Amino acid sequence: MAILEMHNIYKSFGSTEVLKGIDLSLNKGEVMTIIGSSGSGKTTLLRCLNFLEIPDSGKIIVGGDVLFDADDPNTQRESEIRKKRLHFGLVFQSFNLFPQYTALKNVTLAKELLMRDNPEFKKHKKAMLAQITEDGKALLKQVGLGDKLDFYPHQLSGGQQQRVAIARALALNPDILCFDEPTSALDPELTGEVLKVIRSLADKKTTMVIVTHEMAFAHDVADVIYFMDNGVIIESGPPCQVIDSPKEERTKQFLQRYRNT
C-alpha cells in the first residue's frame, strides 16, 4: 500500500509555473529517487512535501490521511502544518546544522522541545531527557559518528556534517525521509561516506525520497525512479527500466548528456 501519494500538484512563483501537475506514489519501506535537469522543479517538489512551500493545487496523502488539499482550507492551518511536517524529514543540500550546538544536541534538540507538549514531561523530565540523549547517541553511532558527539559543526568535515544532519532528521522518526541532493555540496572524496549511510538506511527499509545527480547511486539504491523535466514527471518505474532502457525521448536525451559529462 502506498504510504505517500501526491495528486496533481501545481506550484507557481509569480508567473513562473514550476510544478505542473505532479502525481506520484511510494510504498512503505521503498526508496524513490528523483532525477532531472537543473531547474526542473525537484527541490520545489521536496519543499512542497515538507510544507516549506504550499502548493497552489493538488493533494498530499500520507498513510491514507489527506495531509494537504488545496481545496480544503482546514488542512492548511499553521498549527496543523507544524504537526504534519513531522511525517517528513528533510536533509538539505547545505546541511543547515545549528552552529551553536554540538552534534549530539543538533540531533536531540527538536525532540526535547516536542517533549514539552507531552503531559508526562513534568513528572518524568529527567528520565525522558536521558532517553532522548541515549537515542541521539545511538543515531550518531549509526551514521558512524559515535566519537564526535561533542563536536560543533564547524569542527566537522562536510561529509560528517551531512551525516549529523541525517541523524537529526531520523531523530523524530519520520514516515518519509527526504534528501535534496545530499552530496552535491561535498567534495567528491566525501560523497561516498554519506551515500553509504543512505544506502544502509535503504537496507533497513527506511522510506525515502531522494533527489540526486549521482546516477549510479540513484540506480543502485532506488526501488522506483522518477525523471522530472520542466515541472512534470516524464517517466517513472524501476531503475532498470528508466535508466537502462528509457522509453521517452527526453529521458534518453537527459541520460545521454549525463554520460557525456
Add this chain to the structure above:
Amino acid sequence: MSFSVVTFKLLDGFTISCTIFFITLVLALPLGLLVAFCSMSRFTPLRWLTKTLVWIIRGTPLMLQIIIVFYGPGLIWEGDSLPRLTAALVAFVINYAAYFSEIFRGGIESISRGQYEAGQVLGMTKSQIFFKIILLQVVKRIVPPMSNEIITLVKDTSLSNVIAVREIIMEAQAFISTYALIWPLFYSGVFYLVFCGILTLLFRYLENKLSYFKV
C-alpha cells in the same frame, strides 16, 4: 583647588553621565529590537513608516534632537518643558534605539533562511526557532558592532550638556569659568577612558565566550 575636591565634583558629574548611559542602554536595547521587527514587518505601511523615522533620527545630529525634545514642547504647545535630565534621556533612548534597530536588523537578516527551515522541518514553533536557534547566532554577529555603538554612547552622554544637564564635562567647564582652572577638563577625559576600557574588556570577554561556534 585641591585634587580631591575636583575629583569629587567630577565624580558627581560622571554619575549623571553613567545614569544617562545605563538608562539609555536598558531602554534603547528592547525598543531597538521592537523597531527592528517593525522595519522587517510584512505590513508595508508599518515598514515604511519605521524606515522613515529611523532615517530621520539617524540623519540628524543627536545634539539637535536633545534641543528639540527639551525646547520643542514649550515652543510648539507652549507647554511645560520636561526636566533637563528627562529630556536628554528621551532623546538618547530614541536616538540609540534607531541605531540599535539597524544593528539588530542587519544581524537578524544575516542568518540564512536554511536555519529557519531546518527548525520548521523539525516541527519547531516560530518562537522556538527564534529563541533556540536564531537569537544566539544574531547575538554573536552583533557583538562587534554593538560594542562600537555602546562605547560611542559613553562619550555621547556629554552632548546632554547642550541643555545644561550637569554631566561631567559641564562640571569640568564650571572650573574654567569659576576658577580659571583648565586641568579638570583634561582630567575628565580619564573618567571616560577608564569606563570605555572596562567596557572594551567586557566585550572582549563576551566575544571569547561566544567563540566556541562559528556562524
